[in-house]
Structure formats: C-alpha cells, structure tokens
Amino acid sequence: MAQKLGQHFLKNKYYLNLIVKNLNLQTQPNTIIEIGSGHGELTSVLLQFPSPFLKIIAIEKDKKLIAELKAKFNFDSRLEIIEGDVLKILPSLILEKKLKNFSYQIVGNIPYYLTGHLLRILSEIKTPPEKIIFLVQKEVAERIVAKPPLMNLLAAITQYWSKPQIIKYVSRKNFSPPPQVNSAILLLVPQKINQKEAKKYYSFIKALFKQPRKTILNNLKPITHNQEKITHLLQSMQISLNARPQNLTLHQILFLFKNLT
Numbered sequence: 001m002a003q004k005l006g007q008h009f010l011k012n013k014y015y016l017n018l019i020v021k022n023l024n025l026q027t028q029p030n031t032i033i034e035i036g037s038g039h040g041e042l043t044s045v046l047l048q049f050p051s052p053f054l055k056i057i058a059i060e061k062d063k064k065l066i067a068e069l070k071a072k073f074n075f076d077s078r079l080e081i082i083e084g085d086v087l088k089i090l091p092s093l094i095l096e097k098k099l100k101n102f103s104y105q106i107v108g109n110i111p112y113y114l115t116g117h118l119l120r121i122l123s124e125i126k127t128p129p130e131k132i133i134f135l136v137q138k139e140v141a142e143r144i145v146a147k148p149p150l151m152n153l154l155a156a157i158t159q160y161w162s163k164p165q166i167i168k169y170v171s172r173k174n175f176s177p178p179p180q181v182n183s184a185i186l187l188l189v190p191q192k193i194n195q196k197e198a199k200k201y202y203s204f205i206k207a208l209f210k211q212p213r214k215t216i217l218n219n220l221k222p223i224t225h226n227q228e229k230i231t232h233l234l235q236s237m238q239i240s241l242n243a244r245p246q247n248l249t250l251h252q253i254l255f256l257f258k259n260l261t
Contacts, residue, residue, distance in 0.1 A: 007062075009038045010109055010135060012174035016045045019133055019185055022167055023105050028053040031099060033129075035059050035086050035108030035118075040069050042107065047076055054078050057097065059086050087117055091125060101192065102130040109135040112181075116154070119144075123161045123198070128190035132162070141166050141184035151246045151253075153209040159250045160201060162188040204257045209245050216243055216256075224260050233259055 010016060019042060023032065030053060037043050037058040046056055056079045060066050066083050073079050082093070086108075094104075106129045110118060115136055122132065145164045146155040158164055167185040172178045207223050208216070216239070220230050234241060237252055248256075 007036065007038060007111060008109075008175040008177060008179040009041055010170070010174060011041065011176050012170075013045070015135075015168065015170050015174060015185065016042055018168060019107060019135070020045050020049070022131075022133055022185075022187060023107060024130060025049050025051065025054065027130075029055065031055045031057065031097070031104035033057045033059065033090075033093070033104060033106045035090075035106065035110065036061070037069055037081070038065055038109065040072050042109070043069070043073065043079065046107075047073070047079065052078070056080070057082060057093070059084060059089070059093075061085055087114065087121060090118075090121055094125060094127060099127060099129075101127045102190075103127075104129050105131045105133070107133045112137045112140065115140050119154075119158055122188075122190070123157065124195065126195070128161075128192065130190075132188040132190065133167075134186045134188070135170065135183050136186050137179075138169060138182040138184045141186045144186065148247050148249055151248055151250075152212070153205060156205045156209065156250065156253055157202060158188070160205075160254075161193050161198065162190045164188050200261055201254075201257055204261055205253065208253065208256075212245055214244070215241065216245055216248065217241055219245060220256070220260065230256075230260065 032046060034043060034056055037060045043056065043058055058069065058079060058081045060069060060081065060083060063083065066081060069081050143152055143154045144158045145166055146152055165187045167187050170183040170185060172182050208219050210219060216234065217230055221227055224230065231241060233256060237255065
C-alpha cells in the first residue's frame with residue numbers, strides 16, 4: 001500500500017533531526033501538523049522534544065500504517081492520529097482545531113504527485129502556519145526557489161505567498177525503499193496575503209508563463225490589449241522587449257501585475 005501511495009520513508013536520523021531543528025518548537029503552546037506520518041520516523045523525533053505543551057496532529061491515509069502508529073505511540077497524549085487524505089481534510093482540520101495565524105507549523109515527507117496540489121491548498125489557507133517544512137523531490141524544490149533566468153510558474157506562485165529556502169539536499173540512499181530521484185528539505189515561511197488579490201495574481205501569471213518561449217510582451221498582450229503600456233512598463237524597468245518570462249524577478253512580476261490589472 002505504501003508503494004501505491006508513492007511513499008518512500010526517510011530513515012537517516014541526521015536529516016530527521018535537521019527537519020525538527022528547523023521547526024520552532026520553543027513556542028508554548030505549539031501545534032505541529034505532520035503530513036504522511038508513515039511508520040512514525042519523524043513523529044518519534046518530534047515526540048523526543050521535552051515539552052508538555054507540544055501537540056502533534058499526524059495525518060495518514062494508509063490504514064495499515066495508522067494501526068502501526070497507534071500501537072507504537074499510544075502512550076503519548078501529545079499525539080493525535082487522524083486518518084484521511086490531506087488534500088481533502090487539511091483546510092477543515094485547521095478550522096476545526098481553531099488554529100490561528102502563524103500559531104502552528106506543518107511538516108511532512110511529500111510524494112511528488114501531491115506537491116503541486118498541496119501547495120495550492122496551503123496558499124489559500126486563511127490562517128497560514130508559521131512555518132512549513134517539506135521533504136520534496138530535489139527538482140521541485142529547485143523550481144520553487146528559482147530566480148532569473150530560471151523563473152517559472154511554480155516559483156512565481158509559491159514565492160508570492162511564502163519565502164522559500166532549501167535547507168539541505170538529501171540523497172535517495174537515505175530512504176526506504178530508495179526513490180528514483182534525490183530530495184531536498186524545503187522551508188516555506190508563509191506571508192499574509194490578500195486572497196482576493198491573490199486570485200487575480202494567479203490568473204495573471206498563468207497568462208504570463210503560458211508560453212515560456214514567447215516574449216513577456218507577446219504573453220501579456222491578450223490580457224490588456226495595450227502593447228504601448230506593456231512596452232512602456234518594460235522599458236521603465238530596463239527590460240528588453242525580447243525578454244522572456246523566466247528573466248523576470250518576483251519584484252518585476254508584481255510591478256507588471258499591479259500596473260496591468
């Protein structure tokens with residue numbers, strides 16, 4: 001079942017400890033939502049933190065793994081295990097637990113196929129967490145933190161609502177079973193955003209990056225039908241009219257968005 005769900009479990013304690021070290025566990029009280037607890041590799045390290053104020057909400061989809069987790073950790077009242085699909089239950093869970101802005105953290109080893117959808121859900125949460133630390137595919141992490149000349153749609157979305165940073169690369173040999181690719185520990189520090197404006201921004205950048213091989217000018221023309229204005233804005237930022245979207249910084253993308261929508 002674990003393989004069907006695309007799960008590869010991190011075994012190396014150095015990296016497990018590094019993930020926990022980068023969480024802010026000093027705050028009291030502190031709630032951690034752990035996504036995909038698996039056999040409890042990370043859960044065990046979290047529970048070693050000596051605080052009676054720590055609360056861990058572990059979300060796991062695999063029934064067999066849930067039974068293992070309950071048998072392994074039934075002694076610790078700080079852990080609550082929830083069966084479910086994180087993509088379906090996360091927003092309602094945050095609401096149900098009455099978690100406030102920046103008062104909790106999210107951590108997890110995220111399969112490749114979940115990453116994009118999960119990031120979109122997190123970008124829309126009205127009460128964002130203080131920190132998000134995910135173990136993700138290396139290439140995905142690098143796309144998220146990308147700068148010019150490698151800017152891309154995923155980076156433009158994620159960097160809008162958070163400050164992303166790669167903490168450490170993790171070789172595939174540290175997992176059981178080993179995946180085909182290497183991974184990275186990715187830290188996301190969410191920022192408070194205007195959700196109404198965010199929807200307009202996401203539509204704007206989807207148009208901007210729709211055809212990455214086209215110029216910025218040609219991608220944006222269908223949005224405003226005002227080539228002169230786009231030309232003027234690009235020239236004011238000293239950007240070539242032949243430049244492509246991947247050459248833009250987030251600051252420049254936001255400048256275009258605010259002046260063209």
